Amino acid sequence: MRKFGLIGFPLGHSFSKKYFTEKFEKEGITNCSFELFEIPNIELLQQIIADHPELEGLCVTIPYKEQVLPKMDELDPACAAIGAVNCIQIKEGKLIGNNTDYIGFKESLEKWLGKERPKALVLGTGGASKAVIQALKTLEIPFLSVSRTAQPGLITYDSLHFDPTYLKEYRLVINTSPVGTFPKVEEIPAIPLDQITPNHWVFDLVYNPAETRLMRAFLEKGGRAKNGYEMLVGQAEAAWKIWNP
Numbered sequence: 001m002r003k004f005g006l007i008g009f010p011l012g013h014s015f016s017k018k019y020f021t022e023k024f025e026k027e028g029i030t031n032c033s034f035e036l037f038e039i040p041n042i043e044l045l046q047q048i049i050a051d052h053p054e055l056e057g058l059c060v061t062i063p064y065k066e067q068v069l070p071k072m073d074e075l076d077p078a079c080a081a082i083g084a085v086n087c088i089q090i091k092e093g094k095l096i097g098n099n100t101d102y103i104g105f106k107e108s109l110e111k112w113l114g115k116e117r118p119k120a121l122v123l124g125t126g127g128a129s130k131a132v133i134q135a136l137k138t139l140e141i142p143f144l145s146v147s148r149t150a151q152p153g154l155i156t157y158d159s160l161h162f163d164p165t166y167l168k169e170y171r172l173v174i175n176t177s178p179v180g181t182f183p184k185v186e187e188i189p190a191i192p193l194d195q196i197t198p199n200h201w202v203f204d205l206v207y208n209p210a211e212t213r214l215m216r217a218f219l220e221k222g223g224r225a226k227n228g229y230e231m232l233v234g235q236a237e238a239a240w241k242i243w244n245p
Helices: 015-026 042-051 077-082 101-113 127-138 157-162 165-169 213-220 229-243
Strands: 002-008 032-038 055-060 087-091 094-098 120-123 143-147 172-175 201-204 224-226
Touching (some): 015 229, 055 229, 101 229, 127 143, 143 157, 213 224
Parallel strands (some): 120 143, 120 172
16 A cells, blocks of 8 residues: 655644545545654654655645755755755655645646736745745745744834835735634734735635635735635645656
């Protein structure tokens, strides 16, 4: 039996397990299984691989997309440029890091925007944000990253409140943080919602719930909103292709 899985912490509501289990059933793939490996620290990765020699691939989620980098024997060149891993191929005893978040996000965003290329504010600085930033660079979309704390090259959420020119110029907001994810569905990133207009777009990488409070706020102002489900499907299918070259 070929085995695949997901590492992260916590893993209470996993898209990947549901998606791949349904995919195997729908496509009549009977020799594969997909398991959850909830580990409290990344040092347990080697133990998982030792305990499950039939593992051929792993998805990686919060909080390990960056922490897993030093554990890789090889990195796909695009993944090395991004600086985060969300897909591991296990081949001949080697761990090969890839990033399919980049593929899933880029394809989903490009389809949604059409010919428009509004400047973007990227909320969050974790592993997912790195794939988003690489996709924005590829699509030649100018962007600014937003963090809770002041850092070189970033602006803070407070800056958005103090200076309304940011949201006037940057009309696409991309939430790469887990804020608003089930069960904490009433949480919302600390952006000034009173500055949102019908000309604003929000792409929330959160997929559960399907309509986050952040998305609802934009829609109520007449703006446009999209969740991360299509991106997740795209990254999962890209991972499957890596595991089945």
